[in-house]
Amino acid sequence: MLKSVGRPAYSGIAIGRACVYRKQQSELPVSCGTPEQEQQKFDAAKETAREQLQALFEKTKAEIGEEQAMIIDVQMMMLDDLDYLESVADLIQGGASAAAAAQESGEMFSSAFAAMDDEYMKARAVDVKDVSCRLVQILCGTQTGAILDRPGILVAEDLTPSETVQLPKDNILAFVTRQGSSNSHTAILARIMNIPSLVQTQIDLDDDIDGKLMVVDGFEGVCYVDPDEETLSTMRAKQAELAQQQAQLEVYRGKPSVTKKGHIVKLCANIGHPEDVEAVRKGDAEGIGLMRSEFLYLGRDTAPTEEELFEAYCTVVKAMEGRRVIIRTLDIGADKKVDYFGLEAEENPALGYRGIRICLEQEEIFRPQMRAIYRAAAYGTVSVMFPMITSVWEVREIKKFCAKIRQELAEEGIPYGNAELGVMIETPAAAVMSAELAKEVEFFSVGTNDLTQYTLAIDRQNAHLERFYDPHHPAVLALLRMIAKSAREAGIWCGICGELGADATLTETFIKMGYNELSVAPSRILELRKIICESEVEPE
Numbered sequence: 001m002l003k004s005v006g007r008p009a010y011s012g013i014a015i016g017r018a019c020v021y022r023k024q025q026s027e028l029p030v031s032c033g034t035p036e037q038e039q040q041k042f043d044a045a046k047e048t049a050r051e052q053l054q055a056l057f058e059k060t061k062a063e064i065g066e067e068q069a070m071i072i073d074v075q076m077m078m079l080d081d082l083d084y085l086e087s088v089a090d091l092i093q094g095g096a097s098a099a100a101a102a103q104e105s106g107e108m109f110s111s112a113f114a115a116m117d118d119e120y121m122k123a124r125a126v127d128v129k130d131v132s133c134r135l136v137q138i139l140c141g142t143q144t145g146a147i148l149d150r151p152g153i154l155v156a157e158d159l160t161p162s163e164t165v166q167l168p169k170d171n172i173l174a175f176v177t178r179q180g181s182s183n184s185h186t187a188i189l190a191r192i193m194n195i196p197s198l199v200q201t202q203i204d205l206d207d208d209i210d211g212k213l214m215v216v217d218g219f220e221g222v223c224y225v226d227p228d229e230e231t232l233s234t235m236r237a238k239q240a241e242l243a244q245q246q247a248q249l250e251v252y253r254g255k256p257s258v259t260k261k262g263h264i265v266k267l268c269a270n271i272g273h274p275e276d277v278e279a280v281r282k283g284d285a286e287g288i289g290l291m292r293s294e295f296l297y298l299g300r301d302t303a304p305t306e307e308e309l310f311e312a313y314c315t316v317v318k319a320m321e322g323r324r325v326i327i328r329t330l331d332i333g334a335d336k337k338v339d340y341f342g343l344e345a346e347e348n349p350a351l352g353y354r355g356i357r358i359c360l361e362q363e364e365i366f367r368p369q370m371r372a373i374y375r376a377a378a379y380g381t382v383s384v385m386f387p388m389i390t391s392v393w394e395v396r397e398i399k400k401f402c403a404k405i406r407q408e409l410a411e412e413g414i415p416y417g418n419a420e421l422g423v424m425i426e427t428p429a430a431a432v433m434s435a436e437l438a439k440e441v442e443f444f445s446v447g448t449n450d451l452t453q454y455t456l457a458i459d460r461q462n463a464h465l466e467r468f469y470d471p472h473h474p475a476v477l478a479l480l481r482m483i484a485k486s487a488r489e490a491g492i493w494c495g496i497c498g499e500l501g502a503d504a505t506l507t508e509t510f511i512k513m514g515y516n517e518l519s520v521a522p523s524r525i526l527e528l529r530k531i532i533c534e535s536e537v538e539p540e
């Protein structure tokens with residue numbers, strides 16, 4: 001048995017097979033055999049890719065439908081494209097390795113497709129890239145596509161948010177990483193998915209652990225590879241005990257979240273994707289307090305269109321059947337990165353071009369979001385909020401832009417609805433200016449993850465600084481009190497959507513401060529409702 005200690009990022013017990021996730025190497029292997037050997041390697045990789053795509057085709061057809069499966073069929077056809085194969089063969093004859101030839105041909109063909117006028121052919125650029133990437137990964141032994149085709153525990157050096165959103169969520173029993181911080185967006189995603197996760201473990205990825213039985217204890221921050229019988233039975237008992245505790249919370253399902261003195265604290269859920277609404281329903285959330293819309297932008301080659309955003313928002317809004325959905329506009333930047341906006345690398349990305357700053361500078365990025373949000377608002381109760389606000393003028397500019405968008409939609413005869421307008425308070429500047437900001441908006445939602453980071457000047461991503469990253473710091477709590485007071489005095493409501501909202505040791509403190517809503521990972525709702533319903537405290 002191999003034991004490894006780490007830092008818990010989310011509690012729970014998982015038992016399953018280890019599945020090691022290796023990132024694609026940024027450099028292709030330079031070692032290269034004779035052209036004949038490389039061609040043979042390429043031909044073998046092509047057959048492996050065909051088998052994988054065939055299996056994926058069947059799975060997609062059965063689970064999603066024939067139309068979606070046709071995308072995979074197109075990719076299979078590309079494996080037989082004579083021009084593509086000829087290009088690979090020529091490059092190999094010229095001395096390239098099989099992987100380099102697949103990559104270069106992929107890039108050439110993808111650019112050629114992207115430059116075509118025909119929309120259908122243009123769209124094929126992504127498919128060519130996908131197929132080539134699959135071939136390269138097979139040839140380099142870094143493939144992740146086949147990873148977790150059945151339930152397992154994902155073990156990785158580190159995971160970025162964009163890698164995480166592309167993983168097959170349904171099959172992940174737990175995350176274990178060697179690096180990472182418990183305040184990162186990957187940890188946040190694990191909480192939304194309700195799966196135990198550990199960061200900063202000493203687990204050795206080269207230790208041949210792939211496929212071995214593993215246990216993750218997200219309470220103690222420990223994982224075991226090849227657990228002995230005693231450890232296994234202790235963990236199974238712990239799992240059963242947890243299930244029992246969860247079952248006892250069921251009495252709070254469907255109940256209003258109201259204290260014994262009658263103060264209502266709405267309990268809502270944080271989500272990243274439309275598919276998370278299933279967890280929201282299971283968790284019994286009273287609404288969605290934060291939809292991190294930037295997750296719709298991650299793990300893709302192009303930005304989602306207005307239509308795609310509208311579809312995604314509509315799915316959530318309709319599924320919530322009239323309950324409020326707060327959509328946060330794009331908060332790209334810092335650890336959430338995409339290539340296609342062509343944003344420059346920055347020295348201090350957390351203090352850089354991110355969140356609302358991008359939207360206020362680039363209308364072409366802001367417009368499709370706001371149009372999609374107002375259009376989705378025609379189908380339910382939608383609120384919109386803006387991240388990384390520091391100044392009143394930003395809010396005034398946003399409001400002008402929103403009015404322009406509504407007018408555009410009206411003139412075009414496109415149905416749209418009204419959306420309550422709020423701001424995230426997640427910078428010390430916004431907290432200090434909260435009395436002024438409260439006059440401009442209809443609600444506040446406090447982002448305690450960034451508020452802690454910026455108040456304490458501690459990078460939330462930095463694993464070495466976790467000891468200093470203290471959301472209970474008196475400075476953070478003083479700002480939280482100040483924000484709630486400003487909201488109350490201006491007659492607007494305020495909530496907390498950062499991770500601190502789920503901290504059960506502070507629930508009563510938040511009630512006393514006068515918070516009206518807590519938005520948390522869906523699996524935490526019932527536990528917090530119990531605390532609220534049993535509480536005797538009142539807003540001070």
Ligand code: PEP
Nearest residue numbers: 426447448449450497498
């Ligand atoms: C926050 O900063 O607390 C927040 C909710 O936003 P994010 O974690 O996505 O930065």
Ligand code: MG
Nearest residue numbers: 426447449450
């Ligand atoms: Mg934030």
